[in-house]
Amino acid sequence: MQLIKKAVMALEFKHVTKQFQSNSGEMLTAVKDVDFRVEKGEFVSVVGPSGCGKSTILSMTAGLYQPSTGEVSVSGERVDGPNPHVGFMLQKDLLLPWRDIISNVEFGLESRGLNRAARRAKAMEVLIACHLGGFEQHYPYQLSGGMRQRAALARTLAIDPEIILLDEPFSALDAQTKLLLQNSFSKVIAEQKKTTLLITHDLAEAVLMSDRILVLSERPGTVIAEIKVELPHRDEPLKRRNLPEVSEYAAQLFSYLKLEEKAF
Ligand SMILES: Nc1ncnc2c1ncn2[C@@H]1O[C@H](COP(=O)(O)OP(=O)(O)O)[C@@H](O)[C@H]1O
Numbered sequence: 192m193q194l195i196k197k198a199v200m201a202l203e204f205k206h207v208t209k210q211f212q213s214n215s216g217e218m219l220t221a222v223k224d225v226d227f228r229v230e231k232g233e234f235v236s237v238v239g240p241s242g243c244g245k246s247t248i249l250s251m252t253a254g255l256y257q258p259s260t261g262e263v264s265v266s267g268e269r270v271d272g273p274n275p276h277v278g279f280m281l282q283k284d285l286l287l288p289w290r291d292i293i294s295n296v297e298f299g300l301e302s303r304g305l306n307r308a309a310r311r312a313k314a315m316e317v318l319i320a321c322h323l324g325g326f327e328q329h330y331p332y333q334l335s336g337g338m339r340q341r342a343a344l345a346r347t348l349a350i351d352p353e354i355i356l357l358d359e360p361f362s363a364l365d366a367q368t369k370l371l372l373q374n375s376f377s378k379v380i381a382e383q384k385k386t387t388l389l390i391t392h393d394l395a396e397a398v399l400m401s402d403r404i405l406v407l408s409e410r411p412g413t414v415i416a417e418i419k420v421e422l423p424h425r426d427e428p429l430k431r432r433n434l435p436e437v438s439e440y441a442a443q444l445f446s447y448l449k450l451e452e453k454a455f
């Protein structure tokens with residue numbers, strides 16, 4: 192008898208609906224019947240109108256919120272509480288201003304039973320991967336916005352997460368810095384073979400960085416399209432952006448979102 196082994200997905204959303212109770216007591220449906228899978232090592236972006244539930248999807252992946260119905264699994268295990276194997280990075284870098292960069296990167300390792308030398312070694316390794324070697328003793332205020340985001344990525348990578356969640360990490364940066372940072376994030380994430388879920392409202396960014404893009408509807412958000420980006424250079428957006436197909440993909444995404452807008 193031949194055994195067929197079912198591949199374990201890095202992330203699975205199975206018919207997930209999430210409702211919140213508003214201040215007035217009414218139930219608000221943030222996302223509805225969201226159903227998708229992310230393979231190990233894949234880079235998937237989620238785009239959709241503001242308020243459609245993108246951040247809610249990340250929070251449920253991290254186990255900060257529970258679905259009202261449906262199920263979320265990371266590496267084949269149902270998420271039923273804060274998940275230490277998920278690395279969550281927000282738009283604001285949340286570095287601790289009173290700690291130097293290396294101590295900031297070590298922060299997430301302190302609760303994991305590693306001794307000081309092992310923590311330092313791991314922190315140094317990810318800082319170098321993020322091209323911050325030489326800045327370990329600097330304080331956050333001494334770094335540029337782009338460097339701080341790279342330090343925040345290093346901190347996220349230090350815990351060796353099974354999945355990295357990025358919630359609009361570049362949206363506060365100028366256009367130039369953003370391009371360079373997209374490039375360095377993509378390189379590090381590809382080198383480290385990390386599974387990644389990126390939330391962005393920047394359609395070009397989604398095309399430049401992703402293997403696949405999920406398009407969400409207006410609230411209650413549900414997946415209305417899934418686009419596979421069949422272009423080379425996923426690890427190097429600065430190269431990918433020179434391909435003429437990039438604007439075609441972005442236009443396709445835009446048309447989905449615009450269609451939705453028209454419906455309201
Ligand atoms: N903790 C919460 N309590 C009540 N409502 C919430 C909560 N978190 C999010 N929401 C609501 O859910 C909807 C989706 O929010 P969010 O996921 O932040 O959207 P997005 O990230 O796509 O802009 C919004 O209407 C928001 O107000």
Ligand SMILES: [Mg+2]
Pocket residue numbers: 245246247
């Ligand atoms: Mg959001």
